[in-house]
Amino acid sequence: MIAIPYLTLLTTYFSYGLLFVFGHIRDLFRNITGWFSSNNLQGYAPICLGQEDFYLRRLYFRIQDCFARPISSAPGAWFDVIERYSNDNNKTLKRTTKISRCLNLGSYSYLGFSASDEYCTPRVVESLKKYSPSTCSSRVDGGTTVLHNQLEEYVANFVGKPAAIVFGMGFVTNSAIIPALIGKGGLIISDSLNHSSIINGARGSGATVRVFQHNSPSHLEEVLREQIADGQPRTHRPWKKIIVIVEGIYSMEGELCKLPEIITICKKYKAYAYLDEAHSIGAVGKTGRGVCELLGVEPADVDIMMGTFTKSFGSCGGYIAGSKELIQYLKYTCPAHLYATSMSPPAAEQIISAIKVLLGEDGTSRGAKKLAQIRENSNFFRSELLKMGFEVLGDYDSPIMPIMLYNPAKIPAFSRECLKQNVAVVMVSFPATPLLLARVRICISASHTKEDLVKALEVISQVGDLVGIKYFPAEPGNQQQEEKMLKLD
Amino acid sequence: MFEASLNSQIEISSAMASAVLKIVNTTLDWVTFALDAPSARAVVFGVQIGGHLFVEVLLLVVILFLLSQKSYKPPKRPLTKKEIDELCDEWVPEPLIPPLTEEMQSEPPVLESAAGPHTVVNGKEVVNFASANYLGLIGHEKLLASCTTALEKYGVGSCGPRGFYGTIDVHLDCEARIAKFLGTPDSILYSYGLSTMFSAIPAFAKRGDIIVVDEGVHWGIQNGLHLSRSTIVYFKHNDMESLRNTLEKVTAENERAKKLRRYIVVEAVYQNSGQIAPLDEIIRLKEEYRFRVLLDESNSFGVLGSSGRGLTEYYGVPIEKIDIVTAAMGHALATEGGFCTGSARVIDHQRLSSSGYVFSASLPPYLASAAITAIDVLEENPVLLKKLKENIALLWKGLSDIPGLSIASNVESPIVFLKLEKSTGSMKNDLILLEDIADRALKEDNIFVVASKRSTIDKCRLAVGIRLFVSAAHSESDLRKASASLKRVAALVLRS
Secondary structure: OEEEOHHHHHHHHHHHHHHHHHHHHHHHHHHHHHHHOOOOOOOOOOOOOOOOOHHHHHHHHHHHHHOOOOEOOOOOOEEEEEEEEOOOOOOOOEEEEEEEEEEEOOOOOOOOOOOOOOOHHHHHHHHHHHHOOOOOOEOOOOOOEHHHHHHHHHHHHHHOOOEEEEEOOHHHHHHHHHHHHOOOOOEEEEEOOOOHHHHHHHHHHOOEEEEEOOOOHHHHHHHHHHHHHHOOOOOOOOOOOEEEEEEOEOOOOOOEOOHHHHHHHHHHOOOEEEEEOOOOOOOOOOOOOOHHHHHOOOHHHOOEEEEEOOOOOOOOOEEEEEOHHHHHHHHHHOHHHHHOEOOOHHHHHHHHHHHHHHHOOOOOOHHHHHHHHHHHHHHHHHHHHHHHOOOEOOOOOOOEEEEEOOOOOHHHHHHHHHHHOOEEOEEEOOOOOOOOOOEEEEEOOOOOOHHHHHHHHHHHHHHHHHHOOOOOOOOOOOHHHHHOOEEEO | OHHHHHHHHHHHHHHHHHHHHHHHHHHHHHHHHHHHHHHOOOEEOOEEOOOHHHHHHHHHHHHHHHHHOOOOOOOOOOOOHHHHHHHHHHOOOOOOOOOOOHHHHOOOOOEOOOOOOEEEEOOEEEEEOOOOOOOOOOOOHHHHHHHHHHHHHHOOOOOOEOOOOOOEHHHHHHHHHHHHHHOOOEEEEEOOHHHHHHHHHHHHOOOOOEEEEEOOOOHHHHHHHHHHOOEEEEEOOOOHHHHHHHHHHHHHHOOOOOOOOEEEEEEOEOOOOOOEOOHHHHHHHHHHHOOEEEEEOOOOOOOOOOOOOOHHHHHOOOHHHOOEEEEEOOOOOOOOOEEEEEOHHHHHHHHHHOHHHHOOEOOOHHHHHHHHHHHHHHHHOOHHHHHHHHHHHHHHHHHOOOOOEEEOOOOOOOEEEEEEOOOOOOHHHHHHHHHHHHHHHHHHHOEEOEEOOOOOOOOOOOOOOEEEEOOOOOOHHHHHHHHHHHHHHHHHHHHO
16 A cells, blocks of 8 residues: 655646646647658558657656666676766667766665676586587477476475476566466456566466456455356356466565465465465575465465576576476476477576575575575665655565655656766666656665665665655654555555 | 118117217317316417317326336346355366376486587487577587676676666677677567567557468467457468468458558568578568568578578568568577567667566576677678588488478478378377387487477467478588488388
8 A cells, every 4th residue: 555645646647747748749749840751651550659659759768867777797786887878868878988886776686696606606607618508499309408407306396396397588487387277268366466477478378367456365355256156257157267376576566475365265265376486586585485485385385386586596587386297287388398498508507506505505504694684684774764754665574675756757866866876776667667656666685785785775865855755754653644645555 | 671670770870879979079079178278368489279288298298207217127136145155165176287198298308418419318429400509509619708708797697677777788789789780770689589579579569450470480479469469360371372362351351551550470481390481572562562571580590691691681682671570599599588670660669668578687698698709600600601501401302202201391491391291180190100200210320300399379280290400510421310310210110
């Protein structure tokens, strides 16, 4: 639940209104001048229809320098951001050779495996020399190496399931698995704030999709009861199967999912549960095993567990873990397994080494230290931000902290001011979030030291005062202020 | 007597009738008088109000009253809580997966070394025809050197999507290099080959647009078409007559085609059959009927054309005529990922609206630097292309006289596709025979070939077969061994 103060709501609407009006006026001028210049595409409809890229041309281009900033070093705790300049009012940006060393608060590197690591990198280079960067073949043809089988075993053990299958990209994992599991005549019930890959997979499968209110088990139960009683649309035949899809940590809110209640409901109504742990595997839980460990849910209760290796393990790819029969069936029919090039062997080696470090099999206690560090870092940072009066979303223990901005003008202001002081942050606005709810998203890593965090807090506090986003008073838990706000879901 | 009684009857009946008539008339006069009396002298708006107006008004009121009555609907009875509970208890879902059959249990062979022209499977060294390593770049020292430098500098993963600090300078360099090599204004990198097409198509085609596509395209394209929700029309595989007829039909049916975007989607070298699309004919048709062309050059980039620039160079067509070119880099370039190239407007649009680019982590930097090195090696050594062409010709000659198997692919395609001359009628049985051939070739002659497998959700209905991927690094003896072995094994399996 996000509560916007009244004044902020009005000013945000006003700002967007102004931007739209100006955008339309400029479009009008563009159309007028366009009448005179001829277009050589006679008889073709334009490839991008008029209003589709209105947001892109008129709003996004003004603040384009806050996004897609190139870096020239590894995405560790500190990295080099390449400076860019523009000659035509931000429409095109040109690279310079100047770099500035900034504190990294935006990359998804929760356990600090992103840069060169003392245990993992030598092994990765060795496997590169042995297996080459790619196998140029799909898993069923000639692309399964010893490393792939080893990786699948390791992942299955780590997550707590009998078997697992890995793919070269996390997005494709969702998009290619969901159509293989469910088709026309089935029902998918997904959380309203699910990631785009899940929506893609659900649409591609041909099943009916229904949405339940974000993280609300009671609404899920209502939707399930209604749907089972009604049956398929128009024919009212009973559904073939129902799959409920939730995520472990929601990347735009930083919230943990209410997993135990949702699993109880799924079991009661005989629906299958699909858990997407893209951000939570390796980052939460005492030994890094994800939300199941943190919230005390048995892995055997979740039918399908999915996750990616990009965030905590510093590599690329995704996995699905489940029962042996499920994995065997997926290996037989999943298109990503049959047609796509198999995962790059050095990347597989990186994951195996990272898991070994986490479990302590490399002979040191670095893994346990990393896990404790990230929990400590995130809780410390979050409590300090709340003390300063920022509106921070999410739960304790989650390493993602969105700070609300609301006003569109504050997006570039915050970003550029922070960059001047050598702190690199990530701004999130439409279309990843609703139009009015723009935010800054901070991702904490285990490789941040205490000094880094203190510096970051100083800079954020300073810039926050300048830009004016301390919506709450500096003491936490002031009841009067909250009653005056407009509640917005 | 008779006539008298008849006359008297007529008289009586007429008297009765006239009496009844008189009564009715008197009543009517009385009623009229009664109604007229109150308003006998009223004139409203120049209309004399007569008594009949009251009757008409009354009738109108009665009609309106009846119309306003609600029609009878059977009362709604929503399900009670107890009934919903019962329904939920009775409902039995299907199992998540269908029961496993024997064919689902097969395991692919496991490689124990790099997937080069010779590789180690189950401890034995075999000749590898299952990797699309067309230029033989797997294991090339320059590639390995550049990857190692990149690994030590950047680590493995890029830890973020392109919009949030996942853009590393090697990505920008790689995009510029590809654009320079192909001669287009700009290009965009995707982190996985399969996701390139199914993210690019929905960015440019929405509900209502028309897409004409070959029926033999691979699953990535089919998924992209499904996600775009446009009208899809298939034409016969690689048949230009069928394409012309389909285009004719489609333009005739849709007169309001000014607002619609119309696309033709083809692959340069088809993954499912090895045929090469006749690009010059397609360009002629495209200009005649005003369609845009999307070309998937995964298996022709780095293979066809005198300097490896793909199908456009092979047919001498300027690349500006193709609107969108995509390719997966997991074939000739011996790395992973994919790219898309075209005009600046096309590429810029994808940077914000292509879901596989915006919502997914970017390509690991070492793979991007491998791509740059691969293109450099290709440009410096055009002899690799010549060697590849020679190898393809040799293999073609060797495999063209196998009894029971015929070559279904084009004579210049790097995928040599063998299919059964006489199909058994069902795809499953065909596949059993072909897999038997492939197994025996591996076990007995150390030749690693694979039969093409189809997923259950794939819509392509072309014949299955055995695929051989020819590489520039294969030696003549490898190719001769392969032909001899396949001849022997095919004769053995197909005769029985």
